[in-house]
Amino acid sequence: MKNELDLSACAYGDVIGKEFSLVILPWGATEPHNYHLPYLTDSILSYELALEAADEALASGVRAMVLPSVNLGSQNPGQRELPFCIHARYETQYYILRDIVASLHYQGMRKLLIVNGHGGNSFKNMIRDLAVDYPDFLIAVCEWFRLTDNSSILEIKGEHADELETSVMLHYHPELVDMDKAGSGATKSSALKTLNEGLIWIPRNWKDISSDSGVGDPRKSTAEKGKLIAEKVVAKLTEIIIDLGKAN
DSSP: OGGGGBTTTOOHHHHTTOOOSEEEEEEOOBOOBTBTBOTTHHHHHHHHHHHHHHHHHHTTTOOEEEOOOBOOBOOOTTTTTSTTOBBOOHHHHHHHHHHHHHHHHHTTOOEEEEEEOOTTOOOHHHHHHHHHHOTTOEEEEEEGGGSSOOTTTOSSOOSBSSHHHHHHHHHHOGGGOOGGGOOOOOBOOOSOHHHHTTSSOOOOOHHHHBSSSOBSOOTTOOHHHHHHHHHHHHHHHHHHHHHHHHOO
């Protein structure tokens, strides 16, 4: 059944004659994730979680199509200098989203959920702009890594290529993870006191804060932890999909 909800795998014949309540767009980035995770980690995890949740929602009568992941994310200074890290400007991301919405709207779709897996992406202004042009098209966004409290499962707090992302990747794709190569993910704090306190925001220079591109120690990651986290996230995502799918 998952093939019929996965545009990366299904055929035209699988969707003809079926009604879809919602379209799901996983969105990630192309960037280094320490030494042990693939560049497309954010896209892969958003896609896998979205697909599993869409499959769960189908049992409640909500049919949602999961589109292929968008692999273009916004990057900090110090990241885009790293080999094969791709920085996508606001305009680039906006035009991609705009064209997806325009296509879906023309086909009669009216609801889109973006499942974001990259902390550098921000869609709110894009969605506000598109709401002007497509007032009858609902666009919602969530960040899967913020949907659940995983503090009882994880041992080390992190942010990028950390215990969270590594554990969930070990659950879904252990063949893509090489824990023998994992760096410590050690970071340096800023000299700005107000930045450390969260009173201001500036784009951090990644080369200044991380030596291996990671932020957070991944070395206590396990597939078992990843399974527990994925189950919690999928439950929340399923709830979101059903809520949006049944909304009038």
